[in-house]
Amino acid sequence: MVKRNNHYDVAFEEYLRGTCTPYVAVDEQRRARLADASLKSMDFIVTSRRFQNLLVDVKGRRFPSGGDGTGVGHKWENWATEDDIRSLLRWQQVFGNGFRSMLLFAYEIVDARFTRELGQPFTHHGRLYSFFGVWADQYHLAMHTRSPSWETVSLHSRNYRDLRIPISELLEC
Numbered sequence: 001m002v003k004r005n006n007h008y009d010v011a012f013e014e015y016l017r018g019t020c021t022p023y024v025a026v027d028e029q030r031r032a033r034l035a036d037a038s039l040k041s042m043d044f045i046v047t048s049r050r051f052q053n054l055l056v057d058v059k060g061r062r063f064p065s066g067g068d069g070t071g072v073g074h075k076w077e078n079w080a081t082e083d084d085i086r087s088l089l090r091w092q093q094v095f096g097n098g099f100r101s102m103l104l105f106a107y108e109i110v111d112a113r114f115t116r117e118l119g120q121p122f123t124h125h126g127r128l129y130s131f132f133g134v135w136a137d138q139y140h141l142a143m144h145t146r147s148p149s150w151e152t153v154s155l156h157s158r159n160y161r162d163l164r165i166p167i168s169e170l171l172e173c
Contacts, residue, residue, distance in 0.1 A: 064110070080154070
């Protein structure tokens with residue numbers, strides 16, 4: 001069993017268990033070496049009954065984020081690092097046919113007013129979560145630089161709305 005300290009990863013793992021979805025939790029403590037490259041590990045390898053097997057990197061975000069507590073702020077934060085995207089795309093090549101890499105945005109719903117906006121919330125340890133995935137290859141094609149110094153990228157809101165998939169659509173029992 002992989003020891004997880006990140007509540008977003010723990011919540012998603014419990015979601016997988018609750019949907020009877022077969023998965024492997026990846027030990028992320030060390031980067032993998034592949035030829036001359038160092039790759040960031042994904043968080044989970046997930047078997048999807050409806051689609052290809054998933055190579056999942058969980059990105060935890062608060063919903064909404066920022067703001068002053070009035071519900072005003074960023075809702076659909078979807079940033080990642082360039083390394084996240086590069087590594088996911090490389091893992092997809094390594095695993096080959098039948099596997100597809102995905103960024104999984106695990107939103108902790110911090111304002112219950114937005115629950116309806118987030119589909120079917122999942123409760124874990126008194127917190128509400130909602131999970132949305134974006135295929136890494138589609139993210140890569142639509143991404144733009146968010147911060148050059150932090151080497152982060154993101155999608156414009158419209159692109160994110162078009163590309164995101166509620167994880168429940170991929171992992172139905």
